[in-house]
Amino acid sequence: MNPAATQPAALERGLGLSAAFALVAGGIIGVSIFLIPGAVAKAAGSSNLALAAWLVAGVLSGCAALCFAELGASIPETGGLYVYLKRAYRSEAIAFSYAWMICFAYGSGAIAVVAIMAATYLIPLLLPGGGGPNGAPIAACCLILTVLVLNLSGIRHSGKVQVALTVFKVLLLLAVAITPFMRIHFDPNWLSQPVHAPAGLVAKASDFVDALLLCLFSFSGASFVTQVAGEVRDPARNVSKAIILGFGAVFVLYLAVNVSYFSALPFGEIIKSDKVASDIMGLAFGRPGTLAISVGIGISALAVLNAQMMAYPRVVFALARSGFLQRYLGTVEGTGHVPAGAITLVALWSAVLSLTGTYQAILATMAFVSHLFTTLIVFAVIILRRREPSLPRPFRVPGYPFTPLAFVAVSIIYLSILVYQRPTQVVLGLGIVASGLPVFAMTRRVRATRPRRN
Numbered sequence: 001m002n003p004a005a006t007q008p009a010a011l012e013r014g015l016g017l018s019a020a021f022a023l024v025a026g027g028i029i030g031v032s033i034f035l036i037p038g039a040v041a042k043a044a045g046s047s048n049l050a051l052a053a054w055l056v057a058g059v060l061s062g063c064a065a066l067c068f069a070e071l072g073a074s075i076p077e078t079g080g081l082y083v084y085l086k087r088a089y090r091s092e093a094i095a096f097s098y099a100w101m102i103c104f105a106y107g108s109g110a111i112a113v114v115a116i117m118a119a120t121y122l123i124p125l126l127l128p129g130g131g132g133p134n135g136a137p138i139a140a141c142c143l144i145l146t147v148l149v150l151n152l153s154g155i156r157h158s159g160k161v162q163v164a165l166t167v168f169k170v171l172l173l174l175a176v177a178i179t180p181f182m183r184i185h186f187d188p189n190w191l192s193q194p195v196h197a198p199a200g201l202v203a204k205a206s207d208f209v210d211a212l213l214l215c216l217f218s219f220s221g222a223s224f225v226t227q228v229a230g231e232v233r234d235p236a237r238n239v240s241k242a243i244i245l246g247f248g249a250v251f252v253l254y255l256a257v258n259v260s261y262f263s264a265l266p267f268g269e270i271i272k273s274d275k276v277a278s279d280i281m282g283l284a285f286g287r288p289g290t291l292a293i294s295v296g297i298g299i300s301a302l303a304v305l306n307a308q309m310m311a312y313p314r315v316v317f318a319l320a321r322s323g324f325l326q327r328y329l330g331t332v333e334g335t336g337h338v339p340a341g342a343i344t345l346v347a348l349w350s351a352v353l354s355l356t357g358t359y360q361a362i363l364a365t366m367a368f369v370s371h372l373f374t375t376l377i378v379f380a381v382i383i384l385r386r387r388e389p390s391l392p393r394p395f396r397v398p399g400y401p402f403t404p405l406a407f408v409a410v411s412i413i414y415l416s417i418l419v420y421q422r423p424t425q426v427v428l429g430l431g432i433v434a435s436g437l438p439v440f441a442m443t444r445r446v447r448a449t450r451p452r453r454n
Contacts, residue, residue: 012337019159024246026166027221027307042271043211057215065222072239078230079318088380099319100436107312111350115140118301148347154336165303180264227311240395
């Protein structure tokens with residue numbers, strides 16, 4: 001018998017730099033950049049303050065992205081953020097709670113939301129009647145299952161699709177950014193426009209924070225590639241490079257698109273619109289432009305959906321490999337060399353959430369907890385620098401320790417605001433995470449009897 005035939009299948013390092021870059025850029029660029037600039041402008045009160053909110057949010061999110069880059073290059077293991085939490089805080093309970101949240105609440109809920117968005121924009125183009133009241137949930141479920149099949153076929157295939165979808169959405173954003181300067185008479189003096197209404201310093205600062213929080217959400221996703229670091233070729237080089245290049249490209253595109261918005265439309269129209277990109281493309285190209293944006297938003301959502309399906313199940317896989325879930329969730333399928341059980345579990349649960357509509361309530365309650373874990377992960381850079389100074393670090397966060405501390409400081413303010421404004425949702429979110437602790441306690445008792453996987 002061939003000894004190799006008896007060896008268990010292993011994950012394949014099938015993602016190169018281009019696919020890793022696409023996972024970062026495609027995971028960050030969702031639908032919000034097409035939809036929320038009006039809400040950001042309304043909260044900020046003027047075009048220059050709105051652009052400042054995007055700029056500050058990008059810088060703060062960039063601080064977190066740089067921390068992810070150091071951690072991903074130093075500890076290139078599948079399951080990324082779960083691994084960093086366990087290693088930095090030496091607490092399996094904290095790491096387990098994060099993975100539990102991803103599997104059964106935040107991760108699966110986010111997949112359901114993105115699938116619903118993709119279906120909402122694509123169905124009217126395919127079915128004139130929209131498929132009825134249940135059309136979007138059913139279509140979303142079908143999209144999730146389709147992406148499931150793609151990801152089960154292998155990391156190389158899902159990576160190639162991610163590259164193609166990301167190229168499309170980047171070109172779409174470039175088109176939105178350039179169109180006003182080529183097709184529309186634009187106002188070059190928009191930066192000098194006054195604040196729409198007088199307000200005191202405290203009120204204006206509060207409004208700016210509201211705008212900033214909206215923008216911060218639009219920059220999330222830079223950590224996706226760390227979750228699949230164990231499947232990236234030359235991860236010491238490519239993980240950090242993908243995060244830096246991917247986030248940098250998105251940052252520049254977001255600023256360019258917002259400059260385009262404010263140059264093409266009066267501020268009063270922007271703050272009233274929930275689809276600024278569609279308004280601009282419709283003004284420039286008429287009905288074809290509006291349809292193109294609808295298709296673009298749907299495809300943009302598909303790219304995020306695929307990125308989520310590549311990233312979130314790897315957390316479940318890592319948790320199972322640690323002995324806290326059923327063994328089959330920590331095994332690698334031999335043909336595609338992917339964690340098929342973990343991918344299937346996350347996809348099926350996400351499909352259930354999309355059909356029942358419970359994803360909205362789940363995501364609303366998880367805002368506090370999910371950002372709390374992100375803050376802990378960023379702070380892990382400081383902990384590991386002190387605890388493991390000899391750990392090889394192919395990439396080091398520039399501006400350390402001020403870079404991670406800047407993000408942590410703003411996060412404390414953000415978390416405090418959530419506690420003050422949404423105490424019930426904060427408690428419910430903590431309750432969802434705590435619901436996994438009995439499972440953690442039971443599995444820890446019996447884990448010693450199981451063979452550990454390396």
